[in-house]
Amino acid sequence: MTLWLCQLVTSLQSCLQNKIYDGKTLTCTQTFENPMCLTFSHHCFLPSWLFVKFDVSFIVHLWHVFLNVHIKQALNFSDTYVVHVNVFVSLQVIKVYNEDNTSRAVEVPTDITARDICQLFVLKNHCIDDHSWTLFEHLTHLSIERIIEDHESVMEVLSGWAMDTDSRLYFRKNYAKYEFFNKPLDFFPDHMVSISSETNGMMNHSQLIQTFLNSSTCPEIHGHLHAKEQGRKSWKKFYFVLRRSGLYFSNKGTSKEPRHLQFIAEFSDGDVYTLLSARKMHGAPTDYGFCVKSTKRGSPRDLKLLCADDEQTRTCWVTAMRLFKYGMQLYQNFIQPHQKQKTPMRSISENSLVAMDFSGHKSRVIENPSEALSVAVEEGLSWRVASHSLFLYVSFRLVPNEHHHGCPVCFAALHMAQPWFHSKLSRDEAHRLITQQGLIDGVFLLRDSQSNPNTFVLSLCHTQRIKHFQILPVDEEGELFYSLDDGHTRFADLIQLVEFYQLNRGVLPCKLKHHCARITL
Structure with a gap:
């Protein structure tokens, strides 16, 4: 303070x-x-x-x-x-929602940005700021939403809302917001990307990002998309081309000749949104829909509705449109939090801390750095053993009950307090929560199994697909263990299981990296 x-x-x-x-x-x-x-x-x-x-x-x-x-x-x-x-x-009251649709009204200055709003709720809720917290614009009447970029003015976004519509701001995690800077290969498949003739086709994916940021170069995204015909309910498949000048479709196969390309939209006065219920709301052939919405015209008939065949294709188009619209500003948003972390400030009290040994009758200062390190490691291991033994003593006992058939019963489920555990979450709700918080490798959550009582499920994202793994209880000599691989690797509790797979891939397709968390505003 x-x-x-x-x-x-x-x-x-x-x-x-x-x-x-x-x-x-x-x-x-x-x-x-x-x-x-x-x-x-x-x-x-x-x-x-x-x-x-x-x-x-x-x-x-x-x-x-x-x-x-x-x-x-x-x-x-x-x-x-x-x-x-x-x-x-100059202040204004805004209302912000989270995943469970609870809301909180806050008074903010009129020039506040999306990053400032996120910082506000991170501080008020004592959250860990891992730079993944994101503000979303959610238009319920159109069933669409988009990321409000960190630098955007929130009041400018609100000024574009009609008075008679249910439009909301949502605050939640989105691990995929800037992931394309770290792993471009996951976002831009080779078959969808073309580059200018100046580079002679020799370019890796990190250089591809630079071409998006450099206004003098012209990368091109191309591929087939379904498009909804204006004024009709039917959808047709066309070959689309995305360039810096805008989005086009070809009226003659896959031809890119100027006379065959029809202009669809540009991004100087428009934003790209994802469709939340493409099939149900718009009659799309798949659930991977997105659209371009003009900032000047907000009626449903003015939306440019598009639909991809899979999640990777949709992600490629949406990400490329964000890069074309904002360019270098997105990269500055990405590196700004990391630049602040390069020179952390240490308090006077932190600099004055010393290692102490309290094992004997009198305490002493440990001046040898090697000895201090070994003592710290030893104390950490002893704490782990002691806490684990206490957990086993408190949590697991054999109860002579005919309904449990002598199986251990958990009396103190420590995993219930973990942010990655979501007790009564269904399979569909888990799928939706992971999708909302970013389809990148390692996003996960644990939940109760709906089909098998007294068991758990690990829901994990890998290659933009969500997979579900059964966690089975293993009873050995009156003690209860949990396993993902039919008992070959056993854990005394779910916390140990998560910690293990955060460090080791094991039987999983990737390590556990980012947990899905919900907060109360």
Whole structure:
């Protein structure tokens, strides 16, 4: 809190040094009855991050004090003048939803960005900020949604909503938001990508990302898509081409000649959305639908509805459209959090910590770094053994009950408190939750099995497909274990199972990397 307060004071001082009394943001009025009494009206334009970390009333009060002192000093007023300052902060109340449709209303400045909103809820809910938290625009009446990019103004998004429609902001994780910068190969298959003749076709996928970011180069995405005919319910399959100038389809097979390409949409005044129920809502041939929606025209008939044959194809098109629209700005959004982490600040108390040995009758400072490391490892192992033994003692006992047939019964299911465990989640709900939080390798959750009581299921994403693995209980000499491979590898609890497969692939197609989590706003 002390660091944030210093940042606040520094920011306010910098605002004062930028001549806020130039007559635009700070105006002065003088009454005829008392010419020595001056009233200043200030329209406050402070950085949005201040409102994320501090209460609005606190900021306004501190800003009021700063202005009083600064005005007298800057304008060299004598003590005979009476200065009054009226501070006006432009704020607006917005409502944000999470996965279970619970919501929370917050008061924010009008220039706040999507990243600021995410930071606000991360701090208020004490979440781990792994840079995957994302704000979504959800248009219920159209059954579509999109990522609001981190740099976008939230108020500009809200201004495009019609008054009579159910439009919402959703806050949730999305591990795939910037994953194409890390693993372009998963997002851009070779058969869908063409590059300009200047590169002679020799380019790896990391260089491909650079061509998207460089306005002088022209990568091209092409392939077959289903398109809904304007004013009709039918869908037709065409060969589409995505270029920097816009989206086109060919009216003659796979020809890319200019006379055969028909213009569909550009992205300077439009955004790309995913269809949430393509078959049910729009009669699409598959569930992998997306659309281009103009920011100027929001009626359903103005949507450019498209549909892919599989998830990988849809992901390629949607990602390419985001890159064409925002270009280098997306990359800056991606690297900004990592740049802040390069120089972590350590507190004085942290620097003054020393290793201590309390094993004897008197404590002593451990000055040898090697000895300190070995003691830390030993204490960690002993804690693990002790806590595991306590868990076995508390959690598992044999109960002479005819309904359990002598099987161990879990009395303290520690996994219930883990963020990756979702107790009464169905298979379809698990599929939807993983899809919402990003179809990249390693996204997972654990849940109760709906078909086999007293067992669990691991739901895992791999190659943009969601697979489900049964976790079976194994009873050995009165102790209960869990296994994914018919008892070959056994674990005393689900926490150990998850920790093992986070480090080892084992029988799974990939390691467990990102857990699906839900929070209450």
